[in-house]
Amino acid sequence: MDHSLLIARLGKQIRDKRINRGLTQAQLAELAGLTRQKIIAVEQGKQSVAMVAYARVLGALDCELAVIPAAMPTLEELGELFE
Helix, strand or coil: CCHHHHHHHHHHHHHHHHHHCCCCHHHHHHHHCCCHHHHHHHHCCCCCCCHHHHHHHHHHCCCCCCCCCCCCCCHHHHHHHCC
């Protein structure tokens, strides 16, 4: 499994959780002690984001990271890899 796909999935899950909680990126940034630009990078699955930033965001959302077997990529995800 391509690592960039896994990071992209994590970013999408974080974005979905933020939206479901009714938070803006700025509000989540404040809760996590990060900048809004860092939240954007996390949600976009930027590879330059340190794991501690993901941990702070997950903590601010009252979530944790779980390790599960990877699912096969969707056609949409495969297309995004080649953009």
